[in-house]
Amino acid sequence: MYSILQPAHSYVAYAALIFLAIASVNGIAGMMANRSFKDSDKKIGLFALIFTHIQLLLGLILYFISPLVQSFSVAMKDSNLRLYALEHPLINIIAIILITIGWSKHKKTADSKKKFKMFAIFYTLGLILILSRIPWNMWFS
């Protein structure tokens, strides 16, 4: 199971980050241009939501089977292992909660500018948090 989930989490990360970056930039640009919110804008936000949620699911299962997160107390003393055992999961869960809040808030308003604003704020915050706790050297090695 680990041999399937580990690479899956590694590859879905690309889709999650690309769609999240597109949705954030689109939110900021749409808000600044003051244009009307279209179905394509909604789809961009939805794809980012779906891929970050798939990543959450894969990450949660990985957390319990990854050899990198075997012993929490041992991991706390090593900054690299602490990233996997605490910082990466915790910060990413907070980020995905923010993205989900942004999605539901955009649905609750009919105003185009406010819809873009919700993506601009919540998706961008989520993206920054996720980028801050990616194990970059492991990912690209």
Ligand code: HEM
């Ligand atoms: C959108 C959110 C997330 C992104 C973009 C992301 C991305 C990544 C990346 C790029 C890696 C390194 C993969 C590699 O070494 O090839 C990784 C590893 C890992 N992630 Fe995430 N992740 C996210 C959310 C989560 C969550 C929410 C959890 C746990 C609740 C989690 C748990 C893990 C674990 C345990 C590993 C280490 C797996 C191993 O190599 O044994 N991730 N993640």
